[in-house]
Amino acid sequence: MTAAIEAQETGHDVFLVEKEAYIGGRVAGFHRYFPKLCPPYCGLEINFRRIRSGHRYLKLFTQAEVENVSGRAGNFNVSIRLNPRYVHADRCTACGQCSPVCPVDMPSSFNYGMDTTKAIYLPHEMAFPMKYVLDGDACLGDTCNKCVEVCPTEAIDLHMTSRKMDLTVGSIIVATGWSPYDASKIDFLGFGQYPNVINNVMMERLASSNGPTKGDIVRPSDGKAAKRVAFVQCAGSRDVNHLPYCSAICCLSSLKEATYLREQYPDSQAYIFYIDLRATGSYTDFFRRIEKDEGVVLVKGKVAGIEQVPDSHDLIVEADDMLGGRKVRVPVDMVVLATGMVPNFAEKQIPGLDLKRDEYGFALEGQPEGVYISGVTRRPMDVVSSVRDGTGAALKAAAGMGRS
Amino acid sequence: MEQARSLPVLTVPDTGAKQQILKLGAEHLNKCYQCGTCSVVCPLTPDTSAFPRKEMAWAQWGLSDKLAADGDAWLCHQCNECNSHCPRGAMPGDLMAAVRHFQIEHYSFPKWLSKATSAPKMLPLALVPPAILTALMLFFAVLLPNGGLVFPDRAALEEEYGKGILFEAFIPHIYIDGFSVIAVGFAVVVLAIAGRRFWQAIGNAQPATVQRGFVFSLASTLVDIATHRFFRFCRANKPRGHAHMGVFYGFLLLFVATTLAFIYTQFLNKELSLTIGDPVKVIGNTGGALLLIGLTWLVWRRLARPKQAGASSYFDWYFVGILYAATITGFAVQFVRFGDLLVTSYSLYLVHLLFYFMLFTYLPFTKFAHIVYRTLALTRARMTGRTPGKQGTSLTPDGELVTVYTETLR
Numbered sequence: 001m002t003a004a005i006e007a008q009e010t011g012h013d014v015f016l017v018e019k020e021a022y023i024g025g026r027v028a029g030f031h032r033y034f035p036k037l038c039p040p041y042c043g044l045e046i047n048f049r050r051i052r053s054g055h056r057y058l059k060l061f062t063q064a065e066v067e068n069v070s071g072r073a074g075n076f077n078v079s080i081r082l083n084p085r086y087v088h089a090d091r092c093t094a095c096g097q098c099s100p101v102c103p104v105d106m107p108s109s110f111n112y113g114m115d116t117t118k119a120i121y122l123p124h125e126m127a128f129p130m131k132y133v134l135d136g137d138a139c140l141g142d143t144c145n146k147c148v149e150v151c152p153t154e155a156i157d158l159h160m161t162s163r164k165m166d167l168t169v170g171s172i173i174v175a176t177g178w179s180p181y182d183a184s185k186i187d188f189l190g191f192g193q194y195p196n197v198i199n200n201v202m203m204e205r206l207a208s209s210n211g212p213t214k215g216d217i218v219r220p221s222d223g224k225a226a227k228r229v230a231f232v233q234c235a236g237s238r239d240v241n242h243l244p245y246c247s248a249i250c251c252l253s254s255l256k257e258a259t260y261l262r263e264q265y266p267d268s269q270a271y272i273f274y275i276d277l278r279a280t281g282s283y284t285d286f287f288r289r290i291e292k293d294e295g296v297v298l299v300k301g302k303v304a305g306i307e308q309v310p311d312s313h314d315l316i317v318e319a320d321d322m323l324g325g326r327k328v329r330v331p332v333d334m335v336v337l338a339t340g341m342v343p344n345f346a347e348k349q350i351p352g353l354d355l356k357r358d359e360y361g362f363a364l365e366g367q368p369e370g371v372y373i374s375g376v377t378r379r380p381m382d383v384v385s386s387v388r389d390g391t392g393a394a395l396k397a398a399a400g401m402g403r404s
Numbered sequence: 405m406e407q408a409r410s411l412p413v414l415t416v417p418d419t420g421a422k423q424q425i426l427k428l429g430a431e432h433l434n435k436c437y438q439c440g441t442c443s444v445v446c447p448l449t450p451d452t453s454a455f456p457r458k459e460m461a462w463a464q465w466g467l468s469d470k471l472a473a474d475g476d477a478w479l480c481h482q483c484n485e486c487n488s489h490c491p492r493g494a495m496p497g498d499l500m501a502a503v504r505h506f507q508i509e510h511y512s513f514p515k516w517l518s519k520a521t522s523a524p525k526m527l528p529l530a531l532v533p534p535a536i537l538t539a540l541m542l543f544f545a546v547l548l549p550n551g552g553l554v555f556p557d558r559a560a561l562e563e564e565y566g567k568g569i570l571f572e573a574f575i576p577h578i579y580i581d582g583f584s585v586i587a588v589g590f591a592v593v594v595l596a597i598a599g600r601r602f603w604q605a606i607g608n609a610q611p612a613t614v615q616r617g618f619v620f621s622l623a624s625t626l627v628d629i630a631t632h633r634f635f636r637f638c639r640a641n642k643p644r645g646h647a648h649m650g651v652f653y654g655f656l657l658l659f660v661a662t663t664l665a666f667i668y669t670q671f672l673n674k675e676l677s678l679t680i681g682d683p684v685k686v687i688g689n690t691g692g693a694l695l696l697i698g699l700t701w702l703v704w705r706r707l708a709r710p711k712q713a714g715a716s717s718y719f720d721w722y723f724v725g726i727l728y729a730a731t732i733t734g735f736a737v738q739f740v741r742f743g744d745l746l747v748t749s750y751s752l753y754l755v756h757l758l759f760y761f762m763l764f765t766y767l768p769f770t771k772f773a774h775i776v777y778r779t780l781a782l783t784r785a786r787m788t789g790r791t792p793g794k795q796g797t798s799l800t801p802d803g804e805l806v807t808v809y810t811e812t813l814r
Contacts, residue, residue, distance in 0.1 A: 188445065188489065234439070239491035275439040304444035304489060320440030320454050327443060327451040 002390030003173045003374045005050045010398040013057040017064045022127040025177050031207040034256040035286035048128045069352035073370025078167045084160035086134035091155035094130045098147035106138045112202045115212035120147050125210040171397040175374035178341040181236045190306040195221040199339045207260040221313035226334035227265050230317045232303040233274040235337035247340035247380040251278045254338045255290045262295050270296045273303045273319050341380045372396050418466030425463045428502035429717040436460045436494035442486035447637035450790045456496035472510045473609035477503040478781030483638035484714045498715040505719050508773045511598035518769040534761035545579040555750050569741050569749050570677045591767035599776045614787045621786035641712045650698025657691025695731050723771035730759040
């Protein structure tokens with residue numbers, strides 16, 4: 001998004017191709033940023049406004065996927081497929097009358113399945129564009145038709161089909177983002193097995209006021225307040241059996257998430273189990289600030305065992321506390337796994353755009369001329385770095401356009 | 405001039421000792437970044453000063469004194485749960501095996517004998533002492549009295565004993581027993597002294613309060629060994645416990661058979677080369693079969709399941725190999741005797757005796773020595789309450805005592 005806006009503001013026409021029904025990516029789902037602990041909507045709102053008031057052409061395609069890329073720098077042809085929204089964006093006023101009548105409940109992907117949405121839904125409260133979207137697979141179709149009948153602007157069209165479109169562009173910026181590592185692949189951490197073992201992006205949703213619990217940090221199993229929470233660092237990271245690399249942000253995100261807990265419950269206890277806490281540069285100050293909180297206990301030792309207490313959903317995390325010189329088993333209400341970042345498209349390629357990648361799936365420097373990399377597609381990084389990287393990519397793309 | 409600020413020296417790394425450990429099979433040691441995953445997934449470590457993480461740290465620093473006095477090395481039963489979960493592929497299980505090897509080398513003497521079993525190229529040298537014993541025995545029992553290599557006369561034996569082949573007519577018992585006393589006696593003395601040094605070292609290193617007496621601890625340890633209790637905690641390398649049990653009881657039955665045979669000859673005045681149905685023969689053959697099955701299983705696992713079985717060093721192969729050779733030749737002697745092959749029988753008998761001497765001469769220097777080291781370490785652990793597995797209570801980092809359910813054996 002940043003790359004698109006910056007490119008636009010340098011005086012170029014831009015197509016922004018987004019797979020989801022909204023822009024903002026993972027950031028849109030966060031409760032707060034570190035180190036200032038402000039909500040991400042500040043920054044997102046500013047960017048949305050920059051899109052609206054841009055003096056050059058910026059065309060946003062949501063629910064769009066690249067089918068093929070051909071040509072060369074200065075004259076690429078990008079074929080995209082626009083998946084049906086089943087809602088005419090120009091007519092939808094986001095009045096919200098459609099959702100309540102929908103009989104279908106399905107797991108919310110935005111909230112990582114921690115609650116449900118209707119088959120026709122607003123992606124989230126602050127979605128941009130602020131338009132409803134209908135899930136074609138979950139929808140019952142013509143036999144139901146309730147939302148179609150209730151829509152005052154006749155915006156819903158259950159027979160919408162996907163469309164194809166060819167774009168001719170001078171340069172391409174790849175900013176395909178990341179996904180959290182699938183922690184169910186780690187056999188001893190109980191993710192996907194015990195309901196109260198969640199990951200860090202799920203914790204962001206739990207703490208968000210527009211999340212599944214309206215911001216209450218409670219256990220997924222029974223809705224009980226989660227006051228004793230263990231944060232498990234390097235859950236699958238720096239591990240030859242899983243992600244061999246360090247994602248660079250998980251230490252800070254756990255420190256940050258510990259503050260959510262501490263603010264909400266004064267009698268709460270956050271345990272952060274780590275190998276090394278990596279808070280580099282000015283983030284050291286952030287770390288020092290949180291370290292002072294007596295409700296945040298830092299334990300040097302990786303959690304390598306999580307068990308659920310029989311006949312309850314309480315958990316016991318087990319680690320070798322190196323500084324204490326003994327193994328500890330700490331009973332907690334909930335566990336947050338600090339899972340690492342896996343670049344999207346790590347294992348497959350965007351058709352026609354064979355990016356050079358490193359052994360972990362991150363794109364390397366020196367792509368074909370006219371193709372630029374931005375954000376976590378390049379390497380794991382925090383939001384601030386990703387935004388700066390987007391600006392850099394836009395600058396490079398603009399310079400490249402000047403040459404061709 | 406202001407003096408350079410000096411920091412207190414807590415530990416001086418010993419790179420020489422570290423190189424030594426690396427060579428004993430802990431080649432991936434340097435990859436360790438001290439996360440403690442190994443100690444958590446280990447089903448056998450006590451909660452305090454958990455292994456194998458601390459051994460990894462000691463070994464990285466080359467702290468050979470610490471490693472030499474580490475009784476915990478023997479609480480490890482090579483489940484290799486740590487190897488399969490280590491996020492760095494640092495193979496802590498391989499290090500624990502290397503520490504045990506290091507200790508056996510450290511406490512045994514003379515050093516050159518322990519070198520003889522350390523590398524394949526030393527095998528010819530390793531063969532020398534048992535070969536000398538066998539040759540001397542042959543010289544005194546056969547060559548000297550008969551003036552040459554003379555095999556007992558079949559007809560005369562059949563007339564006197566009703567047996568065509570009788571080993572004690574070839575080499576009388578007195579020579580076997582005598583030379584066994586030399587080989588086993590030497591081994592026992594060396595192992596006793598080494599064991600005593602080891603016992604003192606682990607006692608000094610862990611000056612924990614003794615909660616149980618020596619006799620009680622030794623007795624319960626022997627029960628644990630007999631039932632292979634600790635092997636049952638293992639998951640990744642579980643079959644190893646069953647295989648080891650075969651070897652253990654096979655060996656024990658052969659020991660019983662040998663003792664009974666000794667009683668036959670010394671007290672009942674009965675000649676050996678027994679029939680297949682004789683009770684002593686049945687006990688011996690059952691033991692031999694168990695030993696053979698167990699050993700074959702162990703070897704097969706080392707070859708076919710290296711990830712579960714862990715790294716196999718020459719030190720491992722040497723002991724397994726000699727034991728295997730002694731077992732196979734033992735069976736072979738019996739078969740050719742029943743097959744009535746006279747010259748082959750007596751020749752193979754000599755080969756069997758060679759491996760028998762090889763096995764026992766090196767008792768204090770090979771993995772065989774674990775029978776003493778492990779028993780002592782487990783006894784000490786019993787005395788000080790360093791019992792493996794999960795305990796009933798646990799401390800949280802903020803000092804709160806919590807009750808944790810006890811894990812049941814799988």
